[in-house]
Amino acid sequence: METTIKKVAVIGAGVMGAGIAAHVANAGVPVVLLDIVPAGATNRNTIAETAVEKMLKADPAPFMSKRCARLITTGNIEDNLDLLADCDWIVEAVIERLDIKQDLYKKVDAVRKAGSVVSSNTSTIPLDQLTGGLSDAFKADFCITHFFNPPRYMRLLEIVQGPQTRADAISTVSAFADVRLGKSVVMCKDRPGFIGNRLGILWILAATVEAIDNGLTVEEADAIIGRPFGIPKTGVFGLMDLVGLDLMPHVLASMVGSLPAGDTFHILNRDLDLIKKMIADGYTGRKGKGGFYRINKAGGGKVKEAVDLKTGEYRVSVKPQLASISAATEAGKKAAAALLAHPDKGGVYARRVMARTLAYAASLVPDVTDSVADIDEAMRLGYNWKFGPFELIDSIGVDALIAILSAEGMEVPPFLTAAVGKTFYKVEDGKRYELRLDGSYAELKRPDGVLMLEDIKRTSKPLLKNGSAALWDIGDGVVCLEFTSKMNALDPEILKLIGQAVKLVPQKGYKALVVYNEGSNFSVGANLGLAIFAANIAAWPIIEEMVEGGQKAYMALKRAPFPVVGAPSGMALGGGCEILLHCDAVQAHAETYMGLVEVGVGLIPGWGGCKEMLHRLSRSKVLPRGPMPAVAKAFETISTATVAKSAMDAQEKSFLRETDGITMNRYRLLADAKAKALALVEGYAPAEPIEFRLPGPSGKVALEMALGQFRRMGKATPHDEVVSMQLAGILSGGATDHTEVLKEEDILALERKAFMTLVRHPGTLARVEHMLLTGKPLRN
Template sequence: MTRKIEKVAVIGAGVMGAAIAAHVANAGHTCLLLDIVPKDANGGDAGNDSASRSRLATQAVQRMLKDRPAPFMHPSFAKRVIPGNLEDDLDKLADVDWICEAIIENPKIKQDLYGRLDKVRKAGSIVSSNTSTIPLHRLTEGLPDGFRRDFAITHFFNPPRYMRLLEVVGGADTDPAAIAALSDFGDRALGKEVVPAKDTPGFIANRIGIYWSYLAMQAAFDLGLSVEEADAICGRPMGIPKTGIFGLGDLTGLDLAPHVNESMLALLPDSDPFVQMYRADGPLVATVSKMIEEGYTGRKGKGGFYRARGKEVRDLATGEYRPKQRPDLDSIKAARKGLQALVEHDDRGGRYAWEVLAGTLSYAASLVPEIADDIVAVDRAMRTGYAWKWGPFELIDRLGSGWFAEKLEADGRAVPAILKAADGRPFYKEEGETAYALTPGGDYAAIPVADDAWMLADLKRGRAPIASNKGASLWDVGDGVACLELHTKMNAIDADIMAMVVQASKLHSKGYKALIIGHDGDNFSVGANVGLGLFQANIAMWPMLEQGISEGQRAYKALKYAPFPVVAAPAGMALGGGCEICLHADAIQAHAESYMGLVEVGVGLLPAWGGCKELLTRATLNKRRPGGPMPPIAEVFEAIAQAKVATSAAEARDMHILRKGDGITMNRRRLLADAKAKALSLVEGYQPPEPAVLNLPGPSARAALNMAVEGFVTQGKATAYDAVVAAEVARVLSGGDTDITEEVTEDKLLALEREGEMRLFRNEATLARISHMLETGKPLRN
C-alpha cells in the first residue's frame, strides 16, 4: 500500500514540537499543534473557553514569531499552525495522515498517549516519536499490532528549520510503506537529509555525538587544556564548527547534558565504551553540575563555559571566570599541515587531538553495521546533525586508514573490524564518474545518485569542464543544459567570473539550450571582490576601476538577453553582486534557506552591476502596486539604503527578488536538479525579455527620498555618510535629471549606477568603510 502525507499533527508544543510544526508550515502544509489543557483552564477565573484551554499551543506559536533565529520562514506561515488541546481536539486527528509525538522523554507517558491516539486516528495514518534516545521497541511494547505497523521514529535535530538531519527508524513490525512515506515527505517537503537508522540507543548521530561530547570535554580536564585551547583544536582543524566543544555545550544548553548522558547510560550495555569511559565522580560532571546549580546553563542562562558575549571564559582549574585568551599552542599551528601533523605534534594540544580523534573515530567505526548498514549513512548523519564538515569515516580517510589503524594498535587500543577490513585502503574512492564506499565486509559499493537529487560534484566526477578559469567553470549537466559554477573564495565576484559569465551567455553556439547558475558551496556569493576596487582607488586607477564596473554591467546584460533561458539557483548568502546575478536571470529556483539582498551601502557603495535597475524595474512593473511611480521607488530605496537581506527565499518574494513563477526548493540536494528542470521547461518558444522602459519622476522624487534620510540622521538612526551614499542611490532610482513624461531606458539607469559608484569610490569615507569591512568583517558606521 502506498501512503501519502498531506495533513500533519504534532503533539507537544514545547520548544521542539512547536518548531517541528513551524517547519511543516514552512513546507506549505497545515499542521495541528496539540498540547495538554493547563490546570488553571479547567475552572475559576481563567474560565473554560477554548482559547484558554489551548493556550499552550497558542503561546508557542506567538513565541516562535519572536524567536531568533526564526522557526518560520515567513511570518504569514504561522497561520498554517492550528493550536488545540488534547481533550477538546483529539477527534481532529481522524483526518490526519501523520501524527508526530514530541512530548517528554518518558516511555510510560508516551505509551499512555499512544493508547489515546490509537482510538481516534484514521486507519493507515502514521504515528511517530521525535525521541532522541529511546529505542522504538521500548515505546511499542504491549501496543496493538496495527499501531506497531504504523509506528516509527522521526528524530529531528534542533532547530528543525535549520538542521538538515532527519533520522527515520522503523521497527521489526513497521510497514515499509510507512517508512517510505515519512522519508519522502521529510526529503521533498521538509528538505531534510533523511538517514535510515537502526533501532539502537541514540540512533546514529547522538550515539556518536554524545560519546564525542563527553570525551572531548573530559579529555580537556585530564590533559590540562583551557576552554579556548580545546575549542581551537576540537573545532576547525577537525572540520567541526568554530564553537568547538565547550562552545557547543553552551549553545545546546548544559542542563541538557546530564539527562542525555543518564538516558544513554541506562540504555547501553556495560561493555559499551561510553559506559566504561563515563566517570560520575569526575571533574567534568562535578563542574557541569555546579554550573547548572548556579544558573550557568549556557547561552540561555547567565552564561556557560563562556559568558559576557564570549569575552570571558571559565577557568577549568579554578572555576572562576577570566578574560578570554588567544590559544598559543604549536600544535594548533601544525594543524595547518593536516590532521596527521596535528595529532603527531608532541604537546598537550597534539595529545588532546589524538585522544579525541582516536576515541571518537574508532567508536564510530565499531558501530557499523550495528547502528547503520553503511558508512555513508553515518557520515551524512554527523555532517547534517552535528554540522561536521567531514563524517567519521571521511576523517579517517584524511588521516589515512592504514596509518590510523597502526597508531591505534601502537597505542594499545582496539582496532575495529571495519578498519581491519579496509586493510589500509580508503573508505571512499572514485573511479571514473562513480564514487564508491567501503562496506563492512571489505568490498566497495557504488554510492547511488538520483536523477532528481544530486550535487554538482556528482556530475563533475571524472569529467572535464566545458571551460574554466580561476574564478568559475562551465559544466555540462546533461540534456543540453550547462551549469555556471563560481569557485572563488566565498564566491566573491571578480573579473574571472565576469569573463565566464560572458562565455556562458554564448553557449548556444555550442549547442546548449539552457543555463543554470549554481554550485555546491554553502553560500551562492557574498558579492563583489571589493578589495580589488579599494586597491585601484588607493592608487587612483580610475579608468581601470570604471572599466571593471562597465564590464560587470555588460556581462550581466549579456546574461539577461542571452538567446536561451537562464535560471539562477542560489543557496545561503546571495548578496550584492551575487544577488545581481540572480536578478538578471530569466528565473530563480532558490533554496528555501537563501539570504538575498543588495548590501553595497554597507561598504559605502551602491548596486552598480544593474542591481538598482533590475529591482526598480521589477517593483515598478508589478501590476498589483497602485499609487503612481513613488511607492515602488520608495520601497526599493528602503531595501537598498538599509541593506535589507531576506532571511529566507519566501521573504525574498516580498522584496521582488523572487517573482511569480520563481521556485523554492526545500532540499539542498534537489536544488540544481530543480533548477535544471525549470530551465528546460522554459526552452520551447523561448524569447529573450524585451528591454524595459520606465517613466520616473527625477529631482522631485530624489528630494523626497533625501528628506526622509535626513530625518533619520537627525534622529541618530543614520550617519552623515549614510545620507551621502543614500543620495547616490536616490539619484539612480529617481532616474537622474529626468521628468515623469520622459522615458528612462535600462542603459540610462546603468549609466547613473556607474556615475554614482565612481563618485562614491572617490570618497575617502567609502574607502574607510571598505577597509574596515575587509579587516574586521563588520560594517563601519562613519
C-alpha cells in the same frame, strides 16, 4: 516525486514539537499542534498558542515566513484529539517518559484514521519499548522520526522502523521528509542514540573530559577540535553554549541507562562538578547569563571571557598560541593529520578526542548501521561537520589511525582492522563506492530526482574554465555556470567567463544555462580585496572597468537568446543577488538569504541591482501605482541593506518573483533548476527592454526628507547619508521627470557614476577596509 501526506499533527508544543510543526507549515502543509491543558488555565490551548507566538518572534526564525503560521491549528489533547481524524502523519514529541507516551498512543489510536503514520521524535527510548502492548495495526503504522534542533535548519532526519512497520509507511514519510521538508533521511537500527547522538555525544563527552584532564583552556580545545577537522569553529565548548549546558546532564543520563556495559561512553563518563555548578549558577550558555564563554558588559564595555576549567572562574578570553594549532593551519588540507601527529599538548588532546571518536564511529558498524556513508551523513548534517568521520579517516589514513590508537592504548574496532590497506571510499569510472563490513565495495547511488555537480565533475571536463569559474555540461542540452573563487566572490575572471558562456551556448547547440554551485554560499558579492587594492593605488580606471564589466556581463545574461535560470543556496549578497535579478527565472533553495548590502561598505549596487529592484517593485501588486511608491520602496530596501531570511521572504521582498521556484531539499536544487530551464526553452524570447518613468529631482528631495528623519532618530550615520543620497539620485532617475522615458542603460550609467563617486570617498574606503579586516560593518 509526489507524497500522500496532506495534513500533519504534532503532539507536544515544546521547542522541538513546535519547531517540527513550524517546518511542516513551511512546506505549505496544514498542521495541528496539540499539548496538555495546564492546571487552572482559563485558556485550555495556551501552551500550543504560546508556542506559536514565541516562534513568530524568535531569531533564528522557525518560520520561513510569518504567513506560514496561519497553517497551524492549535488545541489540546483533552478537547481536540478529533482533529487527528484526517491527519496522514501524527508526530509525538512529548516528554521522554515511556508511560506518558504509551498512554498517549492509546488515545491517538482510538481517533486516528486507518493507515495514518504515527511516529515519535524520541532518541532515547527504544522502539520496541514504545510499542510494547499496543495493537499489531498500530505497530504496523509506527516508526521513530528523530529530527534535529532547530528542525527548520538541521537537514538530518533519522528514521527507525520496527519489525512490524509497513514498508510503505516508511517510504511515505521518507518521501515527504525528503521533498517537502528538505531532509536527508538516514535509516537507523533501533539502538540508543541512533547514529548522530550516539557518536556526537561521545565526541562531546570525550572533548570535555580530556580538556579538563589534560589542562587545556576552552579556547585551545575549541581551536584544536574545530576547524582543523572541518568542525564548526564553535568547537565543543562553544557548541554546548549554543545548545544549552542544562541539556547535558539529561542527555548523559539517558545514555548511561541505555548503552551496553563496556561501551566507550561508560569509560569516559563521570560527574562533572564544573558543569553542575555552572548550571546551578544560571550559566547555561547563550540562553542564560553565559556558559563556557560570556560577554562581560561591566562598566559599559564588552569583554569576551572564558571559564577556567580548573577554577570555574571567568577570565578574559585569549587566543590560543599552541604550536600544534599553527602546524595545522600551515598544513592546509592535511590539517587533521598534522595535528594528530604533533607532540605538544594540543596534539595529545587531538589524539585522545578525535582518534577515539573516529574509532567509535567504526565500532558502530554494523551494530547501528551497515553504511559508513550514513554515519558520515549523520555527522555532516546533524552536527555540521564538513567531513564525516570516515571521510576524515580516509584523509588521515586507516593505517595511521590504527597506529595512533595503538600508541594511545585505545581499542581498535574490528571494522577498522578489516580496512587496513584500504580506504572507506573509492572512485572508479566516476562512480563512488563505500567499503562494506565484508571487505567489498558497494556503489553509492543518488535518489531519483537528485543531480549533483560534484558527480558530473568526476566524469567530465569543463567546457570553459579559469581561476574563478567553470562551465559544465549537465545533460539534456543544459550547461551550468559554477563560481569557484573563495566564498564565490565575484571578480573579473567570473565576468569574463560569463561573456564566453553566452557565446558558447548557441554556438555549440546548447539550450539553456543554470547559474549554480555547491559552495556553502551562492556568492557573498564582489571581491572587495580587489577594489581596495585598486583604490589604494588610485587605479580608478580599473575599478570603473570592473563596474562596467559586471553590468555588461549581467545584461548579456539577461538578453541571451536562451533561458538563464539562477539556482542559489545560502547567501546571495550584493553582486550575487544582482546576477539572480538578471536571470529569466530563479529556482532557489528554501534557505537562500538574498540582499543588496553594498551600503554596508559605503557603496551602491553597481551591477544593475538598483535598476532591477526599481523594475520589480514598479510591478508589485501591493504598492500603489505611480513612479514614487516603487522608488521609495527600493530606497528603503537598498539603503537599509535588507536581507531576506529565506526564499519565501525573498519573494515577499521582491528579490524573487512569485513565479520563481523554491526547492526544500538542497540535494534536489540543481535537478529542479535544470527542469525549470528546459521548461522555458520552447518559444523562448529574451525579456523586453525595460523603460522607466521616474520622478527626478522632486523625488530625490522626498527621499532626502525621509533620510533626514532617520538621521534625527539616530538611525543614520554621517556616511550613511552620503551613500543614501547617491542612491536617491539613481532611484529618482537623475535630471529627469515622469514625462521622460529612461532606458536600462540610463540607470546603469547613473549606477556607475554614483559608484565611482563613492569609491573615492574616505568614508567608503574606511568601511571596505574595516569589513575586510573584521568581517563586520563600520558605522562611520
